Amino acid sequence: MGEFDGLVAAVTGGASGIGAAIVAALRERGARVAALDLTEVDDGVRVDVTDDESVRQGISAVVDRFGGLDIVVNNAGIGAQGTVADNDDAEWLRVLDVNLLGMVRVSRAALPHLRRSRAAAIVNVGSIAATAGLPQRALYSASKGAVAALTRAMAADHLREGIRVNCVHPGTADTPWIGRLLERADDPEAERAALQARQPHGRLVSPAEVAHAVVYLASPLATSTAGVGVAVDGGMQDLRLRPR
Template identity: 90%
Template sequence: MSEFDGLVAVVTGGASGIGAAVVSALRERGARVAALDLREVTPDGVRMDVTDDESVRHAIATVVERFGGLDVVVNNAGIGAQGTVADNDDAEWLRVLDVNLLGMVRVSRAALPHLRRSRAAAIVNVGSIAATAGLPQRALYSASKGAVVALTRAMAADHLAEGIRVNCVNPGTADTPWIGRLLEKADDPAAERAALEARQPHGRLVSAAEVAHAVAYLASPLAASTAGAGIAVDGGMQNLRLRPR
């Protein structure tokens, strides 16, 4: 028996990267999981656009109808952004916040009525090291993920008495398709990758599976006393100050 046996989970952005790793991790632990994504998804997946409230509500309703309930929500869908505070116009700020912040709001809002009926309700938001450490050329992205961390704490305070735990995971620079696309655009991809690896104290990029493991812990009924927490999966980048090698 697994702690997730009988539980139903949804993972936004579940078709690739960290989301796909989370889907696999929860399934391996016994959950029935639906990947929610704009892209082509598995037979248990549902197409969904986090920027469209009607799409979100339809996807959540579809999952509940298909599986008979909902216990775990993993808000993972997000997009990246580069530049200083002056480098992106209002439209780009609104576009990124619409996905990275309001997307989590829409999904959580649609899921709450169902989570209130669960015996083991949990929401896990995926934040970023950019929310807890100042990184160059990441003003917009950092603002969106900083808001996710603050939102997580507020949601945890609002819904703990209802039996719904809310936590977040803050990955360091992860080896995902988005980072791969950034490296492809660099003048020297190998040098850029080496710089990203050197920035993290353990000397390498974080794997999607490592982030998924932390998400699974926070989503598990075995973590029933963990609420309003943020777990850094960043090789020590948030808290360690090591001497150069």
């Protein structure tokens, strides 16, 4: 018997990277899981988080298929590079539409179903960029900083309804997006080494490690954990180690 037996979860951006690792981890522990993504996968539902009607239809499809909804993991997101001067208004709106408003749309559609759950939880995927100043990440940092603030506000609004809301802040994770950034670098090996050195434990964070933290926050065994942001960053936020 797993701690998630009988529970239903929906994971946005669940077709690849961190999202796929979260889907796998929840299934291993007994949950029935639907991956909500633009890319269709087994037991998934095609959803565009920038389209409210698509989100509502997707959540309804999950509930119709599994008979309810207990856990929502807001993982869908896109990256952005540059200083505050480098991205135009259209790019700012595009990234915020996915990274912030996407979470709003999914959570809003899910709330009526979560209120009927005996173990309701929402886990938002933030970033080290929400808690530490990183160069060339102004837009991305702003979007993830908003996610951190949104998480705390949602936790305050919905805790007494029996819905816990928490957030995970990954460090630089070994995901397809980072892979694409490295491919475009002048010296991919040097860039990877720099990203690894930036984290005190000396390597990129694995999607499975982020998934493990999400599983904890979503677990019905963690009923006293609400409104927190859990760092999965190899110590990047709080540790100050001497150079090797």
